[in-house]
Amino acid sequence: MSKATLFDSRIKKYAYCEPSEIYRDIGASPDGLPIEQIESMREKYGRNSFNERKNDTMMQRLRRAFINPFHVILFVLGIVSLITDVFVASNFARNATTAIIIFSMILISGVIRLIQELRAKSAAAQLDRLIHESVTVRRDGELMEIPTEELVVGDLVLFSAGDRVPADIRLTKSTDLFISQAAITGESAILEKSCRKLSYGEQKTLTQLENLAFMATTVISGKGEGIVLAVGKDTLYGSFTKPDSDDKNSFQKGANSIAWVML
Numbered sequence: 001m002s003k004a005t006l007f008d009s010r011i012k013k014y015a016y017c018e019p020s021e022i023y024r025d026i027g028a029s030p031d032g033l034p035i036e037q038i039e040s041m042r043e044k045y046g047r048n049s050f051n052e053r054k055n056d057t058m059m060q061r062l063r064r065a066f067i068n069p070f071h072v073i074l075f076v077l078g079i080v081s082l083i084t085d086v087f088v089a090s091n092f093a094r095n096a097t098t099a100i101i102i103f104s105m106i107l108i109s110g111v112i113r114l115i116q117e118l119r120a121k122s123a124a125a126q127l128d129r130l131i132h133e134s135v136t137v138r139r140d141g142e143l144m145e146i147p148t149e150e151l152v153v154g155d156l157v158l159f160s161a162g163d164r165v166p167a168d169i170r171l172t173k174s175t176d177l178f179i180s181q182a183a184i185t186g187e188s189a190i191l192e193k194s195c196r197k198l199s200y201g202e203q204k205t206l207t208q209l210e211n212l213a214f215m216a217t218t219v220i221s222g223k224g225e226g227i228v229l230a231v232g233k234d235t236l237y238g239s240f241t242k243p244d245s246d247d248k249n250s251f252q253k254g255a256n257s258i259a260w261v262m263l
Contacts, residue, residue, distance in 0.1 A: 155228045167235060191210065
């Protein structure tokens with residue numbers, strides 16, 4: 001399921017629902033999840049963690065960076081250019097410029113992709129360190145402190161000023177709650193949050209929905225309680241660290257254009 005589909009089907013729609021509808025849909029309750037249901041929710045929706053590729057070796061990263069169809073095509077073109085322009089050409093006509101350009105494109109493209117993956121890995125590690133904290137949840141009607149990485153979809157989370165929001169949450173209670181979303185929007189503005197159900201006439205972008213709180217945002221003042229809708233890599237913030245995005249970056253698009261022009 002794509003990130004946009006996930007938000008539309010399981011997160012954004014809950015901004016327009018009453019808490020009772022969310023409890024019923026997810027299988028939770030105002031008293032929190034039963035202890036025996038925790039593991040099944042974790043298996044269904046995943047763990048509140050980002051380190052799915054922590055065992056990748058440098059060789060695996062190099063292979064992903066340099067071995068792909070685009071590079072194979074360029075490599076074949078480079079070999080053909082070497083043969084026709086250098087090895088079988090007369091001394092007067094020999095010119096390795098085209099081959100050098102092609103192999104340089106392969107090298108530069110691969111290095112940029114490798115750097116991007118290493119940066120994404122570093123960001124994921126930083127995110128993972130953020131969740132090695134404790135959080136207050138209500139389970140089976142009792143308040144308890146648990147490590148944040150043990151959160152599951154359906155948990156009821158309580159937070160107050162100074163806390164970092166540990167997952168993507170639909171607020172069910174709030175008191176003078178103000179949250180900074182700089183971590184996901186880059187904007188310094190502090191937003192007031194509420195637990196009221198939104199009407200469909202108030203169509204807004206995801207980050208503008210006042211009854212949703214997102215992972216890694218910071219509680220500036222007040223307190224709130226909410227039900228966890230997404231954890232780990234399925235959160236809005238977790239999507240920023242996805243290393244194998246299918247979207248091509250601008251360099252790759254430009255390189256592809258240059259390659260086909262050369263063809």
